[in-house]
Amino acid sequence: MSDKNECQNRREAITALVLGELETPAADEIKEHIDTCRNCRCLYQTLTEEEGTVRSAFKAIDDRSKTMEDDILAQLEKSSDKSFSGPTALRQIWEGSRILKSVTKLAAAAVIITAIVISTNFLDRAMTSVSAAEVLAAATKAVSNLRSVYIKAQIRTIAHDNFELIRLNNDFVPHEMWKEFDGTFHGKWRIEKPGRVVVMDGKSSLLLIRPKYAARGGITTGFVGWLKPLLDVDKVLDSEIKLAQRQGSKLLLTHEKGIDGRDKLVVSVEALAQGDFTNDWLKNKSIPASDNLRVYTFDAETKLLETLEVYVHAGQEDILVLQITDVEYNVEIDPTLFALELPEDVIWFERPTKLADNEKYEQMGPKETAQAFFQACADEDWDEFLKFWSASAVDQRMKDYLGGLEIVSIGEPFKSGRYAGWFVPYEIKFKSGHIKKFNLAVRNDNPAKRYVVDGGI
Amino acid sequence: LSRTESNDTRQTEVTASAEKTLTPEMLVREHGSAVLGLCISNTKNFNDSEDIMQDVFLQAFTKFRTLRDPTRARSWLLTIARRMCIDYYRRRRTSHPITADIPARPDYGNEHIIRVHTAISKLPEGYREAITLYYLDGRNCVGVAQSLGISEAAVRRRLVRARLMLHDFLLEDKS
Numbered sequence: 253m254s255d256k257n258e259c260q261n262r263r264e265a266i267t268a269l270v271l272g273e274l275e276t277p278a279a280d281e282i283k284e285h286i287d288t289c290r291n292c293r294c295l296y297q298t299l300t301e302e303e304g305t306v307r308s309a310f311k312a313i314d315d316r317s318k319t320m321e322d323d324i325l326a327q328l329e330k331s332s333d334k335s336f337s338g339p340t341a342l343r344q345i346w347e348g349s350r351i352l353k354s355v356t357k358l359a360a361a362a363v364i365i366t367a368i369v370i371s372t373n374f375l376d377r378a379m380t381s382v383s384a385a386e387v388l389a390a391a392t393k394a395v396s397n398l399r400s401v402y403i404k405a406q407i408r409t410i411a412h413d414n415f416e417l418i419r420l421n422n423d424f425v426p427h428e429m430w431k432e433f434d435g436t437f438h439g440k441w442r443i444e445k446p447g448r449v450v451v452m453d454g455k456s457s458l459l460l461i462r463p464k465y466a467a468r469g470g471i472t473t474g475f476v477g478w479l480k481p482l483l484d485v486d487k488v489l490d491s492e493i494k495l496a497q498r499q500g501s502k503l504l505l506t507h508e509k510g511i512d513g514r515d516k517l518v519v520s521v522e523a524l525a526q527g528d529f530t531n532d533w534l535k536n537k538s539i540p541a542s543d544n545l546r547v548y549t550f551d552a553e554t555k556l557l558e559t560l561e562v563y564v565h566a567g568q569e570d571i572l573v574l575q576i577t578d579v580e581y582n583v584e585i586d587p588t589l590f591a592l593e594l595p596e597d598v599i600w601f602e603r604p605t606k607l608a609d610n611e612k613y614e615q616m617g618p619k620e621t622a623q624a625f626f627q628a629c630a631d632e633d634w635d636e637f638l639k640f641w642s643a644s645a646v647d648q649r650m651k652d653y654l655g656g657l658e659i660v661s662i663g664e665p666f667k668s669g670r671y672a673g674w675f676v677p678y679e680i681k682f683k684s685g686h687i688k689k690f691n692l693a694v695r696n697d698n699p700a701k702r703y704v705v706d707g708g709i
Numbered sequence: 710l711s712r713t714e715s716n717d718t719r720q721t722e723v724t725a726s727a728e729k730t731l732t733p734e735m736l737v738r739e740h741g742s743a744v745l746g747l748c749i750s751n752t753k754n755f756n757d758s759e760d761i762m763q764d765v766f767l768q769a770f771t772k773f774r775t776l777r778d779p780t781r782a783r784s785w786l787l788t789i790a791r792r793m794c795i796d797y798y799r800r801r802r803t804s805h806p807i808t809a810d811i812p813a814r815p816d817y818g819n820e821h822i823i824r825v826h827t828a829i830s831k832l833p834e835g836y837r838e839a840i841t842l843y844y845l846d847g848r849n850c851v852g853v854a855q856s857l858g859i860s861e862a863a864v865r866r867r868l869v870r871a872r873l874m875l876h877d878f879l880l881e882d883k884s
C-alpha cells in the first residue's frame with residue numbers, strides 16, 4: 253500500500269507517461285509503481301481512456317481548420333492579383349472579400365496581446381496584486397543601475413497648451429522626454445513638445461511657453477502633470493499599483509511573446525475618470541479625467557518599460573491618445589538639455605502676491621472676477637488686467653487679441669473634475685467681430701487669496 | 710559597408726528571401742489549425758474564432774513585410790491572433806457577458822468533445838496555449854517550444870500540468 257501523499261506527487265509523472273513525455277528510467281520506475289498501486293493505476297487508466305477523446309477534440313479543430321483554410325485561400329484566389337507582395341492586391345482582398353471582415357481601428361493599433369483577459373478573473377484583485385508585486389520587485393532591481401532614459405511619445409493634444417491636456421479629435425503632437433538619474437531624489441529631466449518645454453536641473457524647474465512666456469517652479473512643481481511619473485521609469489509600476497489601490501482601478505498582469513520574439517510582461521490598467529463630472533467640461537480633457545485603458549509593456553528579462561499606450565473610452569470608441577514610440581536607456585544626454593535659454597523679452601508668470609488693495613480683489617467671487625477681467629480687456633486697462641493675469645507684463649499679441657472686446661454675457665460658475673478652481677461661462681465679441689463662447693478658468697488657491705485667470709481665454 | 714549597413718543588407722536579403730519562399734498557401738496551411746485552436750481556447754466560441762482566424766490571416770497578409778524572420782511565422786501569427794482575441798473580448802464585454810461553456814456546433818464533434826473544449830477553455834492561458842499547440846502540432850514539444858518562444862522543458866511542464874488539470878475539470882464536469 254502506498255502513501256497517499258506520495259501518490260499525489262506522482263500524478264504529474266503518470267500524466268507525462270500517458271503523454272509519452274517521460275524519459276526511460278523515470279518511466280520504468282513509475283510503471284513499476286502503477287503495477288503495485290491501485291490509485292495510481294486507476295489514474296493511469298482514466299487518463300489513457302480520456303486521451304482518445306482529447307485527441308478527437310483537437311482533430312475536430314484540425315478538420316474544421318482545413319475547411320476554413322480552403323475558404324481563406326479561395327478568397328485570395330478570387331482577387332485580381334494574388335501575388336504576396338503588393339499592398340494594392342491586399343487592399344483589393346480587403347475590400348473585395350465577402351467573408352473577410354474589416355479589422356477595427358483599435359485592433360489595428362493595439363499592441364497588447366493579452367489573451368488571458370478572456371478569463372473572467374480580469375477583475376480579480378488578488379491575482380493582480382500578487383503578480384504585479386512580483387514584477388515590481390524584479391523591475392525595481394533591474395532599473396537600479398539606470399543612468400538615464402530617453403522617451404519619445406505622441407499625444408493627441410494642442411502643441412502650445414498644457415502638457416496634461418488631451419484632445420480626442422486632435423492629431424498627435426510629438427513629445428520628447430529625457431531624464432538623468434544622478435543620485436539626487438528628483439534627478440534632472442526635460443519634457444518638450446513643439447510649443448512648450450520644461451526642464452528640471454535637480455533643484456528647480458523652468459517652463460517656457462514659446463515664444464516668450466516662462467514660469468519658475470520648485471523642486472516638486474512639474475508643469476507636466478501626468479507625464480512626469482513616466483520619467484520615473486523605476487517607479488511607474490509602483491505608482492500604478494498605488495493608484496489602482498487608491499482609485500479602485502483594475503490592474504492586470506499578463507505574459508506574452510513580443511513581435512521581436514522576446515518575452516514581454518504587459519500591465520494593463522483600467523482606470524475610471526477621477527473627479528466630479530456633474531458638469532463634464534473637463535471630462536476626457538486629460539488622462540486622469542477620462543475612463544481609460546493604460547497598457548504598459550515591459551521586457552520580461554530586463555523588466556524595463558518598452559511601450560505604453562493609453563486608450564480613452566469615449567462612448568463606443570476607444571481612442572488611442574498617448575503612445576510611447578521609443579524608449580532608450582543609458583543614453584548620453586547633453587547636459588545643456590537641462591538648461592533653458594530664455595528670450596531677452598521674456599514675460600514671467602508669477603504666483604499672485606498681495607496687492608496694496610488686495611482686500612477688494614479678495615472679496616470678488618469667480619463670476620465677478622471674470623466680469624472684471626474682461627472689463628479690463630474691454631477698457632484696454634492693462635494694469636488692471638495684470639491683477640487677474642498673474643504675469644510680469646502683457647505682450648502686444650495679447651493686447652491685440654483681447655483689447656477692446658465686448659462682453660456679451662457672463663454665466664454662472666461651475667466646477668468640473670478635480671480642478672481646484674471654477675469655470676465661468678462667457679461670451680465675448682472681439683474687435684474683429686468674431687464671437688467666442690467658452691469657459692474661463694479662475695482659481696484663488698494662492699497666497700494672495702484672490703481669483704486669477706488660469707486659462708480658457 | 711559599415712557593420713550596421715551590412716546588417717541592414719543581410720536583413721533585406723532575408724526579407725526578400727522570405728517573400729520568395731513564403732506563400733499565402735504555406736502560411737495558411739501550415740499554421741491555420743494552430744491559429745484556429747488558439748482562438749477557440751481564448752474566445753470559447755467556434756463561430757467567432759473562425760471569423761478571427763480569417764482576420765488574422767488578412768492582417769498577416771497586409772503586414773507580411775514586418776515579419777523579419779520567416780522561421781518565426783507561427784509565433785508571429787499567434788501574436789496577431791492573441792491581439793485579435795483581446796479585441797473580440799473588448800467588443801463582447803460591452804455587449805453581453807461571456808458564458809463559461811463553449812456552445813456546441815456539430816462540425817466540432819459530439820457532446821464529449823465539446824466538453825473537452827469547454828474544459829480546455831478553463832485552463833490558465835499559458836497552459837491552454839501549450840496543450841492546444843501540442844495536440845495540433847502532432848504532439849511535438851520542440852515545435853511548441855519554438856512557437857511559444859520558451860524552452861522545451863517549460864513546454865513539457867506546462868503540458869503535463871495542463872493535461873492533469875484538464876482531467877480534473879472533466880471529472881468535475883462528469884460528477
